[in-house]
Amino acid sequence: MTQRARHFVMVCACALSVAAGTGRAQQAFNDAEYPLRPIRIIVAASVGSADEFFARSLGADLESFYKQRVIIDSRPGAGGLIGNARVSRANADGYTLGMVSVTRLINALLREDPPYSALGDITGVAHVASITNVLVMTPALGSRTAQQFVGYARVRPGELNFASLGIGSASHVAGEVFSRALGIDAVHVPFRTVTSAYVEMGLGRVHYAVLTLPAVLGLVREERLRALAVMTPKRSVTLPEVPAIAELGLPDAQFDSWSGIVAPAGTPRRIVEQLHGDIVRALRTSALRKRFMYQGAESTPESTPDGFMRHMRKEYMRFESLIRRSDIRPE
Numbered sequence: 067m068t069q070r071a072r073h074f075v076m077v078c079a080c081a082l083s084v085a086a087g088t089g090r091a092q093q094a095f096n097d098a099e100y101p102l103r104p105i106r107i108i109v110a111a112s113v114g115s116a117d118e119f120f121a122r123s124l125g126a127d128l129e130s131f132y133k134q135r136v137i138i139d140s141r142p143g144a145g146g147l148i149g150n151a152r153v154s155r156a157n158a159d160g161y162t163l164g165m166v167s168v169t170r171l172i173n174a175l176l177r178e179d180p181p182y183s184a185l186g187d188i189t190g191v192a193h194v195a196s197i198t199n200v201l202v203m204t205p206a207l208g209s210r211t212a213q214q215f216v217g218y219a220r221v222r223p224g225e226l227n228f229a230s231l232g233i234g235s236a237s238h239v240a241g242e243v244f245s246r247a248l249g250i251d252a253v254h255v256p257f258r259t260v261t262s263a264y265v266e267m268g269l270g271r272v273h274y275a276v277l278t279l280p281a282v283l284g285l286v287r288e289e290r291l292r293a294l295a296v297m298t299p300k301r302s303v304t305l306p307e308v309p310a311i312a313e314l315g316l317p318d319a320q321f322d323s324w325s326g327i328v329a330p331a332g333t334p335r336r337i338v339e340q341l342h343g344d345i346v347r348a349l350r351t352s353a354l355r356k357r358f359m360y361q362g363a364e365s366t367p368e369s370t371p372d373g374f375m376r377h378m379r380k381e382y383m384r385f386e387s388l389i390r391r392s393d394i395r396p397e
Contacts, residue, residue: 093108100160100337104135107327108156109165110149112142116280116361120195120325121165123357126245127348144293145173145183145234154187157255158332160341163191167325168236171382176234185378188328191338193369193377197323198279198304199240201311202286206270212294212314215274220251227253229263229275234394238277238295239385240321242392244311247319267291278323279362297321304362323370324366324381326374342371 107125111117118140125136127235141149146169153164166188172386174184201212209215219226228245230238233256245252255272257263260281266272268290276297283304285291295311296302311319327345329338348354358365368379388394 094259100340101132101134103161103164104137105132105153105161106137107163108139108141108149108153108168110141110146110153111167112281113140115140115142116195116197116278116323117165117167117325119361120197120358120363123354124194124327124345124348127354128344130246131344131347145232146170147154147173147177150174151181153328154182154330156330158330158334159331160329160337161326162330163341164188164328165194165325166328168239168323171385172234172236172239172389173380175382175386176394182229184382185375187331189331189333189338190374191327191329191369192342192349192371192376193324193326193366194345194349195325195358195365196298197211198302198364199276199321200279200282200286200293200305200308201244201274201276201295201297202267202282202291203274203294204267204270204272205289205292207273209292212309212311215294216248216314216316219248219252223251224253226250226273228254229259229267229272230254230256231260231263231277232256232258236323237275237277239388240323241274242388242394243321244276244297244316244319246388246392247316264291276321283362296319302362303359324377326369326378328374338371376384 070288107121109118109121118138121138124139129136131262141152148165150170171184174180174182203209203215207218209218228241230241234239234297238256241254263272263275264285267275279302282291286293295307295309295314296305297311299310299312299320301308301310346367349365355365
């Protein structure tokens with residue numbers, strides 16, 4: 067073997083040795099305990115919203131588990147498009163997660179060219195909470211029960227209206243779901259702020275709305291709004307005296323507002339599974355369950371990552387059909 071050949075062999079051997087060492091180092095890094103640095107949870111809603119509350123509550127427990135900071139990054143705007151797009155574009159390394167809700171699906175369906183794919187850009191981690199929605203009515207109508215209101219509405223087609231927090235919002239879709247289940251032609255009245263909706267309902271100019279329990283609980287307890295039904299299969303522990311919509315013979319009017327943790331598509335499965343297990347561990351603690359219950363929500367530790375994805379796909383198909391039939395268009 068010539069000297070040049072021997073030199074070439076030595077260079078190749080060194081290169082292979084370095085490559086092997088690099089591979090072992092990379093494998094060691096990949097196998098290192100997760101997380102090694104702070105985790106960011108993006109919330110496509112404002113500070114003080116239900117999703118921000120869930121993320122903050124869950125983040126506190128994850129911090130105690132991991133001994134790493136969990137940063138809650140609220141990114142409201144454009145009906146949730148901004149925050150949801152950031153989740154979709156984030157690195158799929160487990161260090162950026164999203165707290166998403168039904169609005170991720172609705173907003174993507176309402177736009178011809180949304181900045182993210184509702185389900186294609188993400189993978190489910192855990193279904194975190196379900197929030198009870200409540201059918202509330204202005205006391206000015208005089209109906210004392212849901213049955214009385216249903217009877218009143220059915221003989222007055224086109225005369226009633228319902229409030230929402232904007233075209234394409236969850237409250238808009240929930241109002242359409244209820245109105246269609248009831249078989250009435252009601253006029254949709256969108257508002258930019260929940261306070262404006264409350265004022266108009268208090269004055270009797272707007273007749274009803276389907277809003278989340280945390281949003282209306284104080285007004286119901288003050289008797290400024292009348293709670294007629296919860297839009298769930300069973301009664302709420304927070305308002306046990308209010309019947310479930312299924313009790314009224316309107317099971318098609320059910321509307322659950324859910325929230326959950328997702329990761330960008332492509333996030334390693336082992337990280338997804340670890341996050342899921344630790345989130346479920348937090349959801350099963352009595353302290354977190356009580357915090358959620360106080361906000362009119364229930365924790366949902368029974369979910370799995372795949373089960374949460376199936377739930378979102380089912381919801382997507384339901385809302386796609388509803389939006390098409392109701393011809394709901396963005397503002």
